Amino acid sequence: SAEGKYTIGISNTVQGNGWREEMICAMKAQALASGEVTKLNIAHRNTDAAGQLEDIRNLISAKVNAIVVNPADPAGIKAGLEEATKAGIVVVAVDQAVTEPSAYIISNNQEQYAYLGAKWLFQQMGGKGEVFYMRGAAGASADSDRDKGFKKALAEFPDVKVAQEVFTGWQQDQGKQQILSFLATGAPFNGIWTSGIDNVIVDALVESQAPLVPVVGADNAGFVGQLSSVKGLVGAAVTNPGSIGGAGVTLALQILNGKKPAQQTVLVEPQLWENATEEGKAKLKAAADPSLSPEWPVSISIPDWTTYTKEQIVACKGPGE
Amino acid sequence: MSSSATMPQPVSFGRRVKRFMADRPLVPLIILLILLVVILQILRPGIVNERWIANTIKFAIPLAILAGCQTMTMLTGGIDLSVGTVATMSAFIMATQIVSQDPVVAFLLAMMPAVLIGLINGIGVGVFRVHPLIMTLGTSLIGTGCLQVYQRTVIASGAKIPDFLNWLGTGLTYGFPNALLLFVPLAVLIVFTLRRTGFGRLLYAVGDNERAARLSGVRYWQVITALYVISSLLAGITGLLYIGLIKAPSLSLAEPLVLPSVAAAVIGGTSIFGGRGGYTGTIIGALILTVLTTLLTILQMPEGARRILFGLIVLFVTAAYLRIVEER
Amino acid sequence: MTTSPLLDATGVAKNYGAVAALRNASLSVLPGEVHALMGANGAGKSTLVKILTGAIHADAGRVLIRGETRDIRSPAAARRAGLLPVYQEPSLIPDLDVLSNLRLTGTPVEPFRAWVRELGIPDLDLRDTARDIPLAVLRVLDLARALAVEPDVLLLDEMTAALPANLAEKVLEVVRRQGDSGRSVIFISHRFVEISALCDRATVLRDGETVGVVDIVPGVEEKIVELMLGARIVKTKMAARPTGQAASTAASRPRLSVRNLRVGTKLNDVSFDLANGEVVGVVALEGQGQDELFAALAGSIRPSGGTIEVDGQGVKFTHPSDAIRAGIAYVPGDRTEALAMQRSVHENIALPFSAALRKWGPIRVHKERTVVASAIARLQIDTRAQGEVQRLSGGNQQKVTIARWIAANARTILCFDPTRGIDVGTKQEIYKLLRELAGLDKSVLFYTSELEEVQRVCDRVIVIFGGQVVDIFPVEEADEPALMRAAYGLPRGVTADVGILADPTSHPSQTPEAAP
Amino acid sequence: MTRFFRNQGWVAGLFALFLALFVLTKLIQPGYGSGDFGSLVRAVLPYAFAVAAQTVVVIAGGIDLSVAAMMALTSVTAASMMNGASEEYALFVVPFVLAMGLVLGALNGILIVVTRVPDIVVTLATLFVLQGAALLVLGAPGGAAAEWLKASIVGTLPIPGLPDSIDAWVPKALVLLVVCLCIIWIPLRRSKLGLSIYAIGSSELAAFRSGVPVARTRIIAYALSGLFAAMGGLALTMSTGIGAPIPGPYLLASVAAVVLGGVALGGGKGGLLGPIVAVFVLRLVRTDLTLLAIDPNVTAIIEGAIMVAVVMFGAFITIRGRPAGAMP
Ligand SMILES: Nc1ncnc2c1ncn2[C@@H]1O[C@H](COP(=O)(O)OP(=O)(O)OP(=O)(O)O)[C@@H](O)[C@H]1O
Ligand SMILES: Nc1ncnc2c1ncn2[C@@H]1O[C@H](COP(=O)(O)OP(=O)(O)OP(=O)(O)O)[C@@H](O)[C@H]1O
């Protein structure tokens, strides 16, 4: 409604990954759509917590009004966020929680993400059998949160065993090589849980004419498409929207405008879209979007939180660009 | 002059074996490869079947080609760290341009950044004498940035893997990966270039003693520029092959292959200081690394322990290999 | 002999794979003795020195120092035992300044400074980085560094080989005095003049074995040569220069014509001609601009003024390949500058064939092999260790640098001190080769640090002093005293009043005797 | 004087560049003040130690690819040891971790000396080993740091007798950095050991023949590198309060800064000051890019281009500056 009056700083520490790229584009699109942002100040590169501290402090130097951050580590950037709050800057963490109490958090619930998918998978497997557990990057906090959720589901199904646990490093080639090696061993398995490296896994199963066991992945465009198009594939996509970045910008603007949320933490609960039931199929159909890059999550908007159009997020233009 | 080789010398069997292997440095490498496969078979009986072999070869090929880039650049005392970025760029551009362009046009567009980056690398190293490590690192940063900017312009149009690349990357014919159709001629060409062409000889000479090469009339910058362009082109082709194999364009597609490609060349006996080495060893090195990765995946142990083991094995293999070859 | 030896090595052996560098070498040095170690190229002299000074380990053998067995495992240990070497290659750390180099080896500075002055270098700046110091001076610094710690045994491996006459003179003087003051010196050189002027005894090595120890008395040279070469008798007498053939050159255009050549501050004004079929010698003291002259003619550096004409055509070289295209090849004195040490003899010789862009394609293997083989045969290169040039002895490496241009059939060869560190037999071969080249109508520019070589090889001599040509001699007037005087910039005596462009064709029929 | 400029010209130029960038920063953001400078120094801290670690081995003629992994391992070790422990316990943790870096670094050196495998390969292998070890220590980022440790790089050091306005420009982190580096570097530079490190980097053969214990010197150089890397790891833990097992971007950054700082990758040349100033320059460039709110994808291009351009420029002036008539 008003012309832009705020500058917002953004800090992100993983570059070149479809999910994170979508998150950045959502932030830009939302900032543009809101009409309240004059300028986005984006620090977006591959680095660690110390590097993110540097970026946050640079953003403080740049005197932004709010910082939206996808933390490299929940605890590791506490000092920087604290300094930001002291400088009167609104801090919103997206995607993962942070330990700094003054920061607001709007996040996908990673533990729930894993729990939901794993539980569905184990049910599909009939409550027993061997599961191939393909995790993310060893040592990443999102990975260890998801591990908690996975273990929680596993505990509920005592007859399900982990046939093999691997770290894909969230890298497509590594995931594909691992599944192919695993397939080549001829070891029996009844389901695959992946931490978001999903479409290459289905490819591998199809290429090597292996039995199509149930597969759980994320809502990446490629995988969602496969769930509708690959014959005989049973699987589920658990949403992990990259558009959470747009929600973060919205939250920051709300706070700047004096509308503080009731709690510091707002969790966006994941949804599960499966293709085992007609109802699920319909959801998948609705969500599928072949025009997107296969690495992009299809859930490009979050109701109530984002107001941009698909064109806007795909254009990936922020205010003033 | 009398030669000491004629002196009667009792030579033990062990020494003779060592001498034999030293003269044929490929033999110990192949033995090691077989050893790894045997261990794998013992750990998981039945794993070594036709499908597994085809699979291993498929993944070893892109690594082997990139390791070829490293071999050639290392011969001149250089290194090419931009191969990962170049391969990724070609793959990504191919996958996104094929949607709207003629395949030939898409191919040419995909190879353009390869040529450009190779040329910049070559001029930087050959003319301005920037250290190859820094030069290729810099261009790879620049390339990654450009790719990200490019990515935003095509996000709306989507991506597609051309059928031909798909066939080449994942297809099998009579149980043999189709990628061999590309790789075998390429490997023969590289080996031939290194052994039997003037250009190959200059690579060794320049890497060994640049001043001597200069005094013999060799123009360093020509050799180096040609070398880095070739290296980049090979990386670009690898990218196309790799996208056919992985079938998912991403902005960091081939990056994980960079350090292993250096390791494969080193394990294969190419000296990182230049002047020494060859491509056949590198191919075996790439196979060894691929099998090793499988082996470590199969082992049920924490990720940390797996990495430790990987590092130790790479070190051990290289050390043992050096010992054997030095016996000469 | 009554005195017991200071250093006594027996049965030393060292193998490099299939090559036996030393098989059964022994060496016994008395206190106060200057002891020559002699042998053809590749006989194992340097290897023995390296073993004695802990730089490499012997496979077998025993070393006694003052009668005690010492196991010298490192250069530091040798230093403690009183053995100090000056190796064939300079061993100052290139990136450190001289002072730091001294600190590194624990050499006292003042004595070092005194020795440097004594050795004929008055104005050394200790803050200079070793890399920036010319080779000859580096060798002298190496020596001074060794002398400064007053070693019991000084081992000099071809110390004088890369030195200009004036510096070599000083070195000899100093070495002689070492002997007088009761210290021993092991002296390796291929120059008989030096040996007979300096040494008391000589140990002769052949193919890694000690084949004799002789006292140096007048006339012993023949015997040493016999011992050194064994069955390989010096069959190569100096080829007589056919007089008629050179006559044609005076009439035709000169092959190479240099006018007022200038390079930076080093080379001020050099003009001379080089005819087809002519060998022109260049004589100069260290650092008079001869390096720059050769480098400029080879296209290695760009002259700052003057003209170069090849076959009457003005040329500008921006890169050695330009010079090579004009048929001018350069053989540097420092072989590490010319050879790809890890590559084979074959590849080193064939290197120029592939240099040009249009030769980057497939190699014509058969043709190449023939050409290379004939060049190897021509220079009689010892190819036992031909897999890698670095395993050849110094002399054989030197031959490879020349063989390359024989194979490439270069019309003009610029030889910068090609006989540096080469044994007598091989030297004869090289002289002969150069004359043969001249016979084939090729031309040679030949810098040498050994004045006597001028007489053997050249048709004419130009003398450079202070970056200028100060004199041009026809060979018959170029006796050593005259050359020496000219090299020091002194005017020529009245007796030698011949025109500068003396006719090089009027050779005396007399041919210098083969060495010794 | 001319000699000083020949030796220190590059460093002086870098310093001038830093000052120019500083002025530029002031122009972009007039409010840029001492507090922001403090932030800059804290950002510099881990990079500076990483680059110090790299510099020592590069001067000794080697390269250490395991720097970042070593930092990760020491960081997680420190963080997990201090987790839940008393404040005083950290007094023991700090020397323990430093000693660990020293020993592991020495191990790197010993492996290089004993196996005779090129250092780049050995440290590539130890990169995996150390990474694995870090993962075994802490599977995910975590742990804690003592409050006094965290406080020791926050704020400024009040220096008696200095007006507050100047004092504000002396952040504790800077003092810590300078003290840590000087305590080790200055005595080293003046000692025979320091000379020996330069010597083996300049010419191993000549050093050996000059009586330098080459193997021991190399091991010590790597041990020092490990020590500096451990300081870097501690700096990470101090600034973030946790340990993270996945190595940060310090390896490539360290190599780049070493080269920018005028240390030849071949060894034997340069000092510590240049690379440290180079780190400041690189970090300040980052700050400026953020302040200018440049498109993040373009920043990668700019950073790469700066790296390449500066090094090319350096190469260019060395070519130009070569005295006429000198042998190339
Ligand atoms: N590192 C090595 N590897 C293999 N062979 C070697 C090596 N070093 C020396 N040789 C061989 O040992 C023999 C003796 O070499 P050495 O350098 O001692 O000769 P030299 O008597 O000093 O000859 P020169 O007068 O030419 O310097 C030669 O045949 C040489 O090829
Ligand atoms: N690849 C090669 N192998 C062996 N000898 C060669 C090779 N290339 C050139 N030479 C020899 O080097 C000499 C000069 O070669 P250069 O290339 O200057 O002549 P050219 O006339 O271009 O030769 P060509 O007609 O064979 O291409 C000739 O004696 C030639 O026989």
Ligand SMILES: [Mg+2]
């Ligand atoms: Mg010798």
Ligand SMILES: [Mg+2]
């Ligand atoms: Mg010699």
